Amino acid sequence: MILRRIARFAPPGARRAVVGAIADLKGLPLRLSDPVRRRDPWNFWHNVGDGDFLAIGATLLANLQDHAGLRPIDQVLDIGCGNGRVAAHLAPVLRAGGGYVGFDVSRRGIQDCRRQFANEPHMHFELLDIRNREYNARGRVAEIDTVFPARDGSVDLAFATSVFTHMRMPGVRRYLAETARVLRPAGRFAFTAFAIEPGREASAGFPFQPFDATSAAVDARYPERAIAHWRVALEAAVAQAGLRLGDFLRGHWTTGGEYEGSQDLFVAVKP
Incomplete structure (x- = not known):
């Protein structure tokens, strides 16, 4: 508990390393007792959040x-x-004829993936040196200049899990535009976010405070730690990218959860 409190005031890299180390210590008994779990990535090197x-x-x-x-x-x-x-769960599903490309800004994360899936020829991983204050502060490429590692109209299903929760709205708009570019007609895009609505603006675990015209943040010093966007702004960005919004399901980060997920889930379709 003391380490977590100290980590709250540390720069993003140090904070995530400390919290990841705590998670690794808690998971050590399971890792030692179950040979399968010994392949789990170490959170100290690349912490993507709490949970199993x-x-x-x-x-x-x-x-x-x-x-x-x-x-x-x-x-x-x-x-x-x-x-x-x-990817660990997608790999056996897609062996029947599908394909997978995953990309991330974390060099350590991509290295782990390439090792883990070295014998899975349908699984490919790319490192993009995109600048993000939470995960890759020294990245050379701005989020608004990002180009996804996929050809035009080559993707059936794209998804972004807890990505827009660490991005400001200009970067979100760029990612939506790139998603629309790479999707085939009738291709789907599923993404999660903290979608603010009247009455669903914050919670005990996520005490969001206004940050700019479209968004709120848990920590104004390091907004990318956790960012929420107004639902209307996200829906407008989806439409601006040329995608049609399908389902919207509220997550359990605050009241009114509607599906098995913490963050709110959007599913959009390319016409």
């Missing part, structure tokens, strides 16, 4: 199947693949 690596990945896969129409033959783009939490 395998269990959360399984839940995210189920959400893609239940709400975004994931098929074994899909060409999938994982926007912000981290250390392979979802």
Whole structure:
């Protein structure tokens, strides 16, 4: 508890390393007792959030199947693949004829993924040196200049899990535009966010405070730690990118959860 309190006031890299080390210590008994769990990535090197690596990945896969129409033959783009939490569950599903490209700003995360899936020829991972104050403060490429590692109209299903929760709205708009570019007609895009609505503006775990015209942040010093966007602004950005919004399901980060997920889930379709 003391380390967590200290970490709250540390710069992003140090904070995430400390919190990741705490998670690694808590998970050490399971890692030692279960040979399968010894392959779990170390959070100290690339901390993508609290929770059980395998269990959360399984839940995210189920959400893609239940709400975004994931098929074994899909060409999938994982926007912000981290250390392979979802990829670990997608790999056997897509062996039937699908394909996967995941990219991330974390060099350590991509290295872990490439090792983990070295014998899976349909699984590909790319490192993009995109600048983000929370995960890659020294990145050379601005979020608004990002180009996804996929050809025009080559992707059936794209998804971004807890990515827009660490990005300001100009970067979100760029990512939506790039998603629209790479999707095939009728391709789907599932993404999660903290979507602020009247009456759902903050919670005990996420005490968001106004940050700019479209967004709120938990920590004004380091906004990318956790950013919420007004739902109307996200929906407008989806439309501006040329995508059609399908489902919207509220998560359990605050009151009114409607599906098995912490963050709010959007599913958009390319006409």
